[in-house]
Amino acid sequence: MKRSLPLVALVSLLAVFAVPLWAATATAPAASSSDRSPAAPIAGAISTVTGLAISPLLGTGAYGAYQYFRAPEEQRAALPWYAQASFWLPALVIVGACAVKDALGAALPPGWKKPLDVLETVENKATGLVAAGAVVPLTMAAVSKMIVGDASTAVDPLVATGVASIHVAAFDVSWLLNLLTVPFGIAVFAMVWMASHAINALILLSPWGAIDAVLKSARTAVLGLLTLSSMLNPWISAVLSVVIIVIAYFVSGWAFRLFIYGSIFSWDFFTVRRARYSVKPDENKVFAGGNLPEVPVRTYGRLRQTDSAVVFTYKPWMVLPERSVTITDTTLFVGRGLFFSTVITSKEDTYFILPPRYRGHEEALVTAYGWGGVQPAGLRKAWSVLRELFGGSAAKVQVA
Secondary structure (H helix, E strand, O other), rough: OOOHHHHHHHHHHHHHHOOOOOOOOHOOOOOOOOOOOOOOHHHHHHHHHHHHHHHHHHHHHHHHHHHHHOOOHHHHHOOOOHHHHHHHHHHHHHHHHHHHHHOOOOOOOOOHHHHHHHOOOOOOOOHHHHHHHHHHHHHHHHHHHHHHHOOOOOOOOOOOOOEEEEEEOOOOHHHHHHHHHHHHHHHHHHHHHHHHHHHHHHHOOOHHHHHHHHHHHHHHHHHHHHHHHHHHHHHHHHHHHHHHHHHHHHHHHHHHHHHHHHHHHHHHHHHHHOOOOOOOOOEEEEEOOOOOOOOOOEEEEEEEOOOOOOEEEOOOOHOOOOOOEEEOOOOOEEEEEOOOOOEEEEOEEEEEEEEEEHHHEEEEEEEEOOOOOOOEEEOHHHHHHHHOOOOOOOOOOOOO
């Protein structure tokens, strides 16, 4: 398995770059607008990409349905795949099922809802990859054609559209503009999507269905506001999109750590990795808790046992130079939770969050590091749990 990882990583890397470039060269339906200014298509594209990033499945399904009903019936067969009823109709049904799941989450037992939350997290990653690889490049390619005044687009000869006022009608230069717009669109999408995807990871940490519903409702409300503003005035929607992009930039580190956490949590959960995992005597991978000094919460790293102390090593953003923190507290315990466990102090301060692969291996971990033992993990008061979810303190787990 380990020998095949470099090959898998190489294929994945090639796919990330090849799919967007292929999609950018495909034919995209040109949107019509009454605003003939060169910046109008860009304003609309920013709003579209931001909306898709906030909720890829809902955004792509709604965007496809909009194009489907907007096009004349005889032209619907030529629409892109995401604008066909065979895609957007099942996509919106899945979104509705997720909404019902969140609405009933407060009444469902934790053991019933959490697997569905993990499944939705995987769905969000998959649809985000599809949107970034196909829908976003198609959208940005259409913008490029509108800006340069593609020959296939009907343009009033008395009105200059973008750089079409320059005499370049003899050749199509939209491919050159794609080299700028497509990477920009993918970068904006990735940044906003990562911030939005953090909500799915927070739901995995959340012990209450009511909190899940609030988080999902807030995300849907932002998407609805963006859609409503685009209908009223595209420029208002563009300004709102820029605000969302700026916020996503400043929370990118926090969102990236939640992205890694959600990915590993989902992988461990669905592959039942705990059934084939064994604790190593000298080094194990864990997440930092909110009370570990000088380390951002949910940082992924290695917990190493040396001759003199226990050391937590990690790489910021997974690629920057390695850093280390020595654990001076020797009175640590493992708090056993329902879906995942934590490493806590005698005061119940969380030092580390254990991925689901350690479920059932708590005693072996205690033996490997010489800790005080295993005890049930409890919930603190509601305000503490809310702080822990958003990084203000440690991440607690549900009652075993």
